Amino acid sequence: MATIYEVSKLAGVSLATVSRAMNDRSRVSEKTLAKVMAAMEQLNYRPNSIAQSLAANRSNSVGVLVSEIHGPIFGAMLSGIDAELRASGKFTLFATGHSDREKEREGIRFLTSRNCDALILHIEALTDEYLLEHRDESTPFVVINREIAGMENKCVSLDNELGGYEATRYLLQLGHRDIAYISGPMSWGDAAARWAGHKRALESFGVQFDAGLMVEGDYHERGGAKGTTRLLENGQPFTAIVCANDEMAAGAMDAIRAKGLSIPDDISVVGFDNAPLSRYLYPKLTTIDHPATNMGRMAAKWVLHNVYGIEADIQRMFAPTLIERASTAPPSK
Amino acid sequence: MATIYEVSKLAGVSLATVSRAMNDRSRVSEKTLAKVMAAMEQLNYRPNSIAQSLAANRSNSVGVLVSEIHGPIFGAMLSGIDAELRASGKFTLFATGHSDREKEREGIRFLTSRNCDALILHIEALTDEYLLEHRDESTPFVVINREIAGMENKCVSLDNELGGYEATRYLLQLGHRDIAYISGPMSWGDAAARWAGHKRALESFGVQFDAGLMVEGDYHERGGAKGTTRLLENGQPFTAIVCANDEMAAGAMDAIRAKGLSIPDDISVVGFDNAPLSRYLYPKLTTIDHPATNMGRMAAKWVLHNVYGIEADIQRMFAPTLIERASTAPPSK
DNA sequence: TTGTATGATGTAAGCGCTTACATTTTTCTC
DNA sequence: GAGAAAAATGTAAGCGCTTACATCATACAA
Numbered sequence: 001m002a003t004i005y006e007v008s009k010l011a012g013v014s015l016a017t018v019s020r021a022m023n024d025r026s027r028v029s030e031k032t033l034a035k036v037m038a039a040m041e042q043l044n045y046r047p048n049s050i051a052q053s054l055a056a057n058r059s060n061s062v063g064v065l066v067s068e069i070h071g072p073i074f075g076a077m078l079s080g081i082d083a084e085l086r087a088s089g090k091f092t093l094f095a096t097g098h099s100d101r102e103k104e105r106e107g108i109r110f111l112t113s114r115n116c117d118a119l120i121l122h123i124e125a126l127t128d129e130y131l132l133e134h135r136d137e138s139t140p141f142v143v144i145n146r147e148i149a150g151m152e153n154k155c156v157s158l159d160n161e162l163g164g165y166e167a168t169r170y171l172l173q174l175g176h177r178d179i180a181y182i183s184g185p186m187s188w189g190d191a192a193a194r195w196a197g198h199k200r201a202l203e204s205f206g207v208q209f210d211a212g213l214m215v216e217g218d219y220h221e222r223g224g225a226k227g228t229t230r231l232l233e234n235g236q237p238f239t240a241i242v243c244a245n246d247e248m249a250a251g252a253m254d255a256i257r258a259k260g261l262s263i264p265d266d267i268s269v270v271g272f273d274n275a276p277l278s279r280y281l282y283p284k285l286t287t288i289d290h291p292a293t294n295m296g297r298m299a300a301k302w303v304l305h306n307v308y309g310i311e312a313d314i315q316r317m318f319a320p321t322l323i324e325r326a327s328t329a330p331p332s333k
Numbered sequence: 334m335a336t337i338y339e340v341s342k343l344a345g346v347s348l349a350t351v352s353r354a355m356n357d358r359s360r361v362s363e364k365t366l367a368k369v370m371a372a373m374e375q376l377n378y379r380p381n382s383i384a385q386s387l388a389a390n391r392s393n394s395v396g397v398l399v400s401e402i403h404g405p406i407f408g409a410m411l412s413g414i415d416a417e418l419r420a421s422g423k424f425t426l427f428a429t430g431h432s433d434r435e436k437e438r439e440g441i442r443f444l445t446s447r448n449c450d451a452l453i454l455h456i457e458a459l460t461d462e463y464l465l466e467h468r469d470e471s472t473p474f475v476v477i478n479r480e481i482a483g484m485e486n487k488c489v490s491l492d493n494e495l496g497g498y499e500a501t502r503y504l505l506q507l508g509h510r511d512i513a514y515i516s517g518p519m520s521w522g523d524a525a526a527r528w529a530g531h532k533r534a535l536e537s538f539g540v541q542f543d544a545g546l547m548v549e550g551d552y553h554e555r556g557g558a559k560g561t562t563r564l565l566e567n568g569q570p571f572t573a574i575v576c577a578n579d580e581m582a583a584g585a586m587d588a589i590r591a592k593g594l595s596i597p598d599d600i601s602v603v604g605f606d607n608a609p610l611s612r613y614l615y616p617k618l619t620t621i622d623h624p625a626t627n628m629g630r631m632a633a634k635w636v637l638h639n640v641y642g643i644e645a646d647i648q649r650m651f652a653p654t655l656i657e658r659a660s661t662a663p664p665s666k
Numbered sequence: 667t668t669g670t671a672t673g674a675t676g677t678a679a680g681c682g683c684t685t686a687c688a689t690t691t692t693t694c695t696c
Numbered sequence: 697g698a699g700a701a702a703a704a705t706g707t708a709a710g711c712g713c714t715t716a717c718a719t720c721a722t723a724c725a726a
Contacts, residue, residue: 051682075403094427282615384712
């Protein structure tokens, strides 16, 4: 493999000039630039990116830590990150945190040990406090899909409260008044926010909140099914149910059908995330779209802007939108 | 950040000894090792992995090129790769190829430009010829989910023919004899193999293959729906349909229902891949499991073994298995 | 004792770049 | 056309490691 040294010799210039020709063309005369380019071409020269990193003390790579890559939205997220980063010639280093506190910490260490210039973190187990403590450490990071008080400027997140609001508002507008709700684990920020949005929607329509129509779920299909069964057997009637994510909605649908009820004639169902699966449920699920790809892009842009000084408009907060499909209808009577 | 130099000074030994203490303990006396470790501890020394890469001419990172990360099985695949690679301290560099020939080529160049020690390729657009031409280039690679004649030893793949066989055999065993088939694009190796398996199953049960029951699809939901509609309107009766992947099966289900037929009572449906969506279809889809995670792990092991000399058992070919769910039943009459 | 393996450690030359600073060349001003 | 500013180029010192080779210490055999 040709090195910069050979190029400089062939072009009849110094090392420094070749380096400048690559990194800062403005500081090289046109004639020289042409000579250098020709020499590079002739030798099929490819700069050694590792050597560049060492000399420049910048690795041009950013680490991405994702909780579970096979989850419904991480693929989309990673895809957005990759697109944006690659367009600027930055490498994406990938690692998984498995929603486990120790593994997430270890993942960060691992990525950091490769001298990443920045980190994009999609993590669930590490506490806000931990992140706040490390906010000023040498490797800068953005947190994606999570809102941390005290470091909002390092967060790219979804307006979950608004999403929760929109989901319920849609049902209210259809005419529903008895609306059940299955939340995510309430200790998670997004679950709490979605739930808060639900209550705000009820309030704004003057509907009294009924504690008997709410169950705390776990964001999994099983939890959705169990919660729905419980609500159904409670005796408290309802004509619609909002689930704090699509997987629980899938479970809810099964549970509803298992009771011999039909969707949406007897009960309307709304999910959250617009995960791929939501399009395949029967009937297709009305849900709240999670702009994961765009959020991924934005996290990448944040890094490009804040770490590499590349011009970019940063949008921290994303507004989710309702996707109307077939699992909802006006209440039957 | 402390460097190896400071460690050597504090420990009262030379640079070389510290380096050896890190890389090849056997060549350092116990006493010295202890001193070095103590010094490292005291300085909170972390080796600079970039410098190591440059000096050792090995980057300890492997590039992974995936066609579409948000597709149904790539997440699982990447997850397996990451798990295996990280366990050996190797970094995973990620890039996307978007199933486009030029982008895949560019993705390989991009990854290679970071001096990856090896590449794991999940690509669709680049031709066998291209890969064969580059098989002996400086950066070794494995191809995942694809079987290339002439370089089988660099391929980790699924026995698609067997999968196709199993899918149809299952229906035959249930008693079906009129079995429709929607293939993937026949120019793709896996689509052709699945189709071949289907025909072999028919043969082995002495069922005459009927060209009127086969449609070439595109691996997408729409294609599955359109193909099924066509078959249904053909007039040629059938009691079961095999789709060469789950997305087409989803489309097929919609088309079948649109004709007022029921699944599985009127028509049984079998998919292929066991993608997450298959569990959410209604009724839940009987399908062929694609062991993507294990194949990812295996591709990583291939690299660990062939590039880094780490002991590992390599299995090139994976056998898919049938997952029985609710979309299939014996023919009604 | 001397000689010779053997093992432990040190010396120093890179790996292929970037970049501060020095030097040379060009351009501009009057 | 002299002098100064600006632009282009060169020199050389690293960046933080690995590793071939040299050196030194120790153990053991004859």
